[in-house]
Amino acid sequence: KGQKGGKAMLHWQSYNVMQSGVDDMVLLSKINESSIAENLKKRFMDDYIFTYIGPVLISVNPFKQMPYFGESEVEMYQGAAQYENPPHIYALADNMYRNMMIDCESQCVIISGESGAGKTVAAKYIMSYISKVSGGGARVQHIKDIILQSNPLLEAFGNAKTLRNNNSSRFGKYFEIQFGSGGEPDGGKISNFLLEKSRVVTRNPGERSFHIFYQLIEGASQDQKSSLGITSVDYYYYLNQSWSYKVDDINDKSDFQETMHAMDVIGITAEDQAQVLQVVAGVLHLGNVSFKEVGNYASVENEQCLAFPAFLLGIDQNRLRDKLTSRKMDSKWGGKSESIDVTLNVEQASYTRDALSKALYSRIFDFLVESINKAMVKDNQEMNIGVLDIYGFEIFEKNGFEQFCINFVNEKLQQIFIELTLKAEQDEYIQERINWTPIEYFNNKTVCDLIESKLNPPGIMSILDDVCATMHAVGKGADCTLQQKLCMQIGTHEHFDSWKQGFVIHHYAGKVAYTAEGFCEKNRDVLFTDIIELMQSSEIPFIKALFPANLNAEKKGRPTTAGSKIKKQANDLVSTLMKCTPHYIRCIKPNETKKPRDWEDGRVKHQVEYLGLKENIHIRCAGFSYRRVFGKFLQRCNPISRQSDQVG
Structure with a gap:
């Protein structure tokens, strides 16, 4: 050797x-x-x-x-x-x-x-190295193959070209490789965080949506293109807004074959693979359904555009049109309760279409993660190596709710690093009564508290949840209320400033100005009952299963918001990491x-x-x-x- x-x-x-x-x-x-x-x-x-x-x-x-x-x-x-x-x-x-x-x-x-x-x-x-140096037989080799093939599959559905990175992870991933007593990998589990599903419907100029859309268009066979209605990339509204289609160092055609091979290795059946692609194509076609105003109400601009998404999703075309342009509302009058259909305007109809597209895509992503986990599941856990690959800190020209959540998670990870390498190290010397001159450093706990605190003063997430709970309609009015409440309750915090379009947080990595527009809507993250019922009416069992009947069951208290969900996920992640012996890689661009x-x-x-x-x-x-x-x-x-x- x-x-x-x-x-x-x-x-x-x-x-x-x-x-x-x-x-x-x-x-x-x-x-x-x-x-x-x-x-x-x-x-x-x-x-x-x-x-x-x-x-x-x-x-x-x-x-x-x-x-x-x-x-x-x-x-x-x-x-x-x-x-x-x-x-x-x-x-x-x-x-x-x-x-x-x-x-x-x-x-x-x-x-x-x-x-x-x-x-x-x-x-x-790291995953590749561990796979190569650990032993094992056929079962172990199968697990290793799944571990390695999960990367191209999740990258296809979870990564995208941004202004700063041609292959940017638009989700967070914690991958646990589980080992037997002999050191052979015999199981695994992926936890995924906050897929940036808004990218399906909109993004910054010069950026792309998720890779899989372009892979499908470039790499699908003629039969697949014919059955899925696939044409050129600039035909789809969801893809043509940002005028960015090709990436220098990415070959969408060959990557599509790699994605399909990964699905094979993981054990996703040919039928389910076809259904996954059908939903991806359905989302693209759904984006081409546009609306015009007829007497202050929304009407579908071109009825023909409804046919293909309805066919691909296995739902009735007329019912799809009705659910995109109207909403069932519960009305109480004189002690009686009844449901009435309220017609939507163009803005509301577009929002409903986009909400359905994002829900379809995020549920497909969850299905893939679940499929990988099922293929690697083991009964008892002995030891594991966890690899955390999470979206990096982001500062764009326009920063919205997504950047706020991404930067919050990075703030939490920085807190772990400070706690375990800067604070704990010095605390240990003091505890051991070793002569020590304290080394000054910035402890970002104050920034984490500014964002997530429940106590007085409340953090930004608590104030945001309060506004979402008390405002009946989200939109510009709710976003303005959010700005006002932030200024009133935390305006004097040393790491917070307000500006005319939103607010500024002094993060550990620099100041970031967040635009308040859309914060309340994205935080509320509601999928209306009508849309869930529409998808439950699908003739395709695979698609119907993406929207289980108890999905929108009424819960006591406030509904779970996107912000509270990512806060819980971030704190659960920190708890998981703190139970392991940590190692650190600090990447520099x-x-x-x-x-x-x-x-x-x-x-x-x-x-x-x-x-x-x-x-x-x-x-x-x-x-x-x-x-x-x-x-x-x-x-x-x-x-x-x-x-x-x-x-x-």
Whole structure:
């Protein structure tokens, strides 16, 4: 093995003959943002994209395929000590796997960084490495195949081209790889968070919707195109608004074949695969149903546009038209209650159409996640390695409710990092009565409280839920009320400002101005009973099953809002992560051009600052680089003790 490892090292060093900067930034002679950024730049330009701060891995997105992820590198890092080889994501993955086996404890890796920094690729490398170094027979190989094939499938349905990233995850994913006592992966589970379903119906200019729409149009067979009514990409209203169809480094046609292969591996039947594509096509055709105003009421502009979505979704065409242009309302009069049909205006009809499209798509996504989980389910959990790949921090020209939720989750992840690497480390020295000069850092708990607090003063999410509960109609009126209440109740908070179109939060990663328009509507996230009943009338059992009868059952108290749901998910995620031994990858985006060897100093320094790398280095330098709990030390070293019989 040593000989193979030597060959692997030569293989790598043929690309990088000279030492570049320092491998571990605790060795820097000067510790400031400029010297950290300069060291990362030096290494980046020499094709070293990985650097350590002690056990923390810093990864810079190279925007190109790097040569050192082959079988020889897998051999080189397997079982090796961290500093034996150049910094690499394989070293971190191997450390996680070995720690799990030695301590019989679950591990997790928290991958953080802004959109386009390379988090999804990092997650794939970790899963790939663990798959290669863990043993097992046919059942285990099947689980490994599912783990690896879940990536292209969920990327097809959950990723999209944004202004900042050509393959941006528009959902959060926590993937637990479950292991048997022998260290073989024999199960798994995916938890998904907040799919950005609004992307189905609208997005920023220059961006795309989810990849699967373009894959279907480019990659479907002639028979599929004929049966699904697939034409050119610019025909569909949901796709042609942003005038962005092709992506330089994405081949939609071949990716479609990969997506279909992934469904095969996961065990989704051919019939269910066809139904999934039918719903995707149905959503596209639904978007082409437009409305005109006839006497202040909405009327379908072209009746022919109703035929294909109705056919694909297995519902009656006339009923589809009626449910898009009117709504059943409960009316109480003189102690009696009756249902009346209220005609909608053009804006309301368009909203109803879009709500149905988003509901169909998000339920298909949930079906796929559920299918993956069913294929990997195991009865008893022993140990697992969790890989967190979640949407990065986002600042766009126009930031809405989606960016607010995404940035809140990132704020929570930053809080974990601070709690476990900056705060807990220093608290331990004080507790152990070791002489220690406190190192200052920004604790973002105050920002998390600003967003999620239930107490006085209430957080933004609590105020938003109150407005949604008390306003009968969402829209501009509710959004204006939200702005007013935010100013009244938290206007003096040091991390909050108001502006004419919304509000500003001073996040750990910078100030973000949020546009209040649409906040209440998106937070309420209601799918009207009429629409659920319409879909339950489908002649296609698969589609009917996406809308179970108890879906809209009345609950006591307030209905669950999108904001309260993501808050619960974020806090559940934090609880899950805190039960594992954590490892960290901090991803850095070197430029906005998405080009190799392009380095923007200002952007990198900003990320170095808000990721707290300088403080992290200071604490590692000032503290003890290696500590082990006495019980674990005893358990591991006991067998080599002369007194092992007595000590045991």
